[in-house]
Amino acid sequence: MTTGAALLERLGDLAGTVRGRLTPDAPMDAITWFRAGGAADLLFQPADEEDLSAFLKGLPLDVPVTVVGIGSNLLVREGGIRGVVVRLSAKGFGSVEAIGANRLRAGAATPDKRVAAAALEAGLGGFHFYHGIPGAIGGALRMNAGANGVETRERVVSVRALDRQGNAHEFSNADMGYAYRHSSAAPDLIFVGAEFEGYPEDREAVKAAMDAVQTHRETVQPIREKTGGSTFKNPEGTSAWKEVDKAGCRGLMIGGAQMSPMHCNFMINTGSATGYDLEFLGETVRARVLENSGIRLEWEIKRIGDFKPGREVQPYLGQLL
Template structure:
């Protein structure tokens, strides 16, 4: 495994942290694809105060990246320079708050849906079909099965890059398709999600329907990263990919899923480069067949070990 490029000088230690700090930390085991190089420094803060103090003292020249469930992430083979933040259990609390829930950033989306169902709150069932955490869901306006975060978010608390804790109302986040406008370098701490009174049996039935649909149509038990490309306006990415003859296409240990061809799979010890290069080949073929330039939905971060073929 390659070591991540060095950004943090050896003579300049990181700011104090009550949580855990790990140098040259392997990231591949944390990602759903199980690929990628190490983080130069991986920190797990003890709580929000610990994180805020750390960021306030960290030089602004040091890159910072947050990873959650890493379910829609390719970490490139050269690793991640700078500081990678991973929030632990103290950031994953869920509490009922009147007609909604106050949810920690590290809470899994499916867990939040289950809490809402137990409280008789409808409107959050869609979260049970999203394999990530609430922090990531807010940052990318995650959505599925007719719902998205923009429809249910009231506010979000953040730690800004300079260490200040701020609250932003949903209206200020300029939500768009798979996008929210968060301050650069900010870390989501918690959010309030709005529900509505509902029949627990009907909520449970809707969640069972979503889970069955996901199981039937997606390779949920594979090493994958969720939907690879965004749906273009009034189109389905998988239909374009299928129409370009990419179902089952392989490069190295990476493969386009035959079950749902908007999913890439690590089937045989793929590298991040295998996956990214295969994705770019899919983009090239789709563009040649339809004239549509697919946009990545999976986030690709870090330093490549090589240079994947890029489609402009």
């Protein structure tokens, strides 16, 4: 019996009461934009918030829970993910609507681009940056996603989340503890939706701002490749891509993984890269940047799961000290 099948059997009656989908031994390479990575023991796609809450309340507390979004900023290691992976469904968590003057409500599985489109329809400014972020609102809330000089924290009014026990919580903007590509929200929280506030703006101006974002992406980013977006956070006072470039890592390849020649802070799967190749390349780049400029690049891409035995990747930074 596989690990996933054993976990599903352990859930007993709980597995039969959920309305969402439970998939044992789910291949994560089908979800991540890198198209690489091992399997999740059990993938749960809840039908809606009530379904997710009931599942969490009944799930034994010793079973780990990992949340993933649409897989755009995610690297899954070859050994796979233990426990349950929760992926919110578009049907249950993917809606966005105007809820009054200058405000939008969006589910956590709503693509960022769809929120930008809803803001355009409502004549709201301040959301154009979401048009250029290839992710969903849940990830944007967790990491304070931003682009083109605007960040999620500038638009958030309140956030709704479930904790590991399935209890609902509401958080204000201040409660989220936002900083650059960071929130201080507890790691076990599962964001299910949020309210945002923009400002009235002429639709033509909103459309022009969105078009500018799209043009910039198509011009400087490898958006048609298998990529996870920006690999490293920008260090204070400089840009990650500049430091990667100065360290001679533009176009650098390990296995099927490559730092994009077009934008060298984008890591791409050229067709055959494994999770090991991708993480090994990233740590190699971090080591070379540290050696070249003394800057410790921090991963922006979220790396999860277990290493495959014999295929562990050590942080190269420690080896240089």
